[in-house]
């Protein structure tokens with residue numbers, strides 16, 4: 390139990406303790422940990438020797454801390470827990486707590502490489518039916534490997550950053566036309582943040598997932614469906630997705646999600662040896678997608694066909710190195726029901742079946758629309774962890 394008033398049942402109690410980077414009044418970026426609606430200034434705490442991380446907490450991003458590895462991640466987390474639960478530390482720690490509404494959040498880590506997977510069977514099936522009618526919805530490789538593509542690390546932005554409607558080529562009956570995307574969409578996903586790197590030429594086993602991966606962020610892979618549909622064959626997503634990818638400001642450590650691991654769906658046909666993970670576990674994260682404040686969908690992450698450990702093993706099976714700050718996303722999270730899909734492409738079935746949002750009939754995103762993705766996860770002793778939300782508002786094309 391923390392001595393911080395109001396924190397315990399907020400989803401941001403001591404069971405959670407996500408890390409982020411904040412600024413006060415345009416000052417230097419500082420690493421902090423969230424407790425309730427407060428930020429514990431970890432740069433201040435390390436400077437005061439209240440927590441020891443070899444200076445890694447006095448950096449402008451989380452990268453140096455991410456590189457330390459699991460024993461240090463766990464030690465720092467234990468120390469922060471002690472500081473926030475033992476009343477003996479209250480006098481020293483209280484001056485380092487800053488109200489959330491007095492800070493501006495920054496991108497928490499410098500993104501090295503960014504990969505996006507395609508691991509929800511329901512999503513892949515839906516998109517296959519919408520984009521490629523008359524063909525088998527799942528490609529023949531889908532159940533043999535977690536399909537993915539390399540995205541654009543430099544356009545990953547922190548939650549709250551406005552998203553400018555992209556321009557590009559889109560198809561029409563008279564041939565391609567250039568202009569603002571008319572089918573701007575979202576993809577509700579979960580991102581995995583790599584801390585410990587791996588050398589070039591050596592693959593990472595699925596069993597080493599928790600050695601390399603520090604934690605998770607909610608992620609929105611904004612997608613211009615018209616640009617995507619015209620450009621993607623045969624090399625995959627390119628400009629239809631590279632204009633912006635939003636991530637939550639607070640990274641939830643895997644250590645906070647120990648109670649959220651659940652058996653993942655059984656895989657048939659059996660997977661290649663390097664993709665076998667035992668135990669085969671997914672995460673029981675329950676997402677909610679809000680469109681202009683209205684909940685429109687509740688995607689269940691536990692149903693993802695490929696697990697994050699399998700994705701990591703696949704990502705490196707060719708000897709590709711991992712770098713601190715690598716980010717890989719799950720792929721759009723969609724469940725079997727229409728009110729469980731992670732994109733508006735699916736929610737409105739390619740725009741053919743509009744939905745009513747705040748009294749208006751809608752298909753894709755209009756300028757001024759805001760989309761927010763939240764999630765909860767089971768914590769210890771019946772507690773609930775609230776993953777930090779990822780939100781963004783669409784601005785008109787420039």
Ligand SMILES: O=C(O)/C=C/C(=O)CC(=O)CC(=O)O
Pocket residue numbers: 505506507508509512513516517520576578610612621626719720721
């Ligand atoms: O089926 C397709 O052609 C493309 C699907 C996607 O939009 C790719 C993607 O971002 C993967 C995902 O989020 O699941």
Ligand SMILES: [Ca+2]
Pocket residue numbers: 505506576578610720721
């Ligand atoms: Ca995606």
Ligand SMILES: [Mg+2]
Pocket residue numbers: 540609610611612630631632633634
């Ligand atoms: Mg994107």
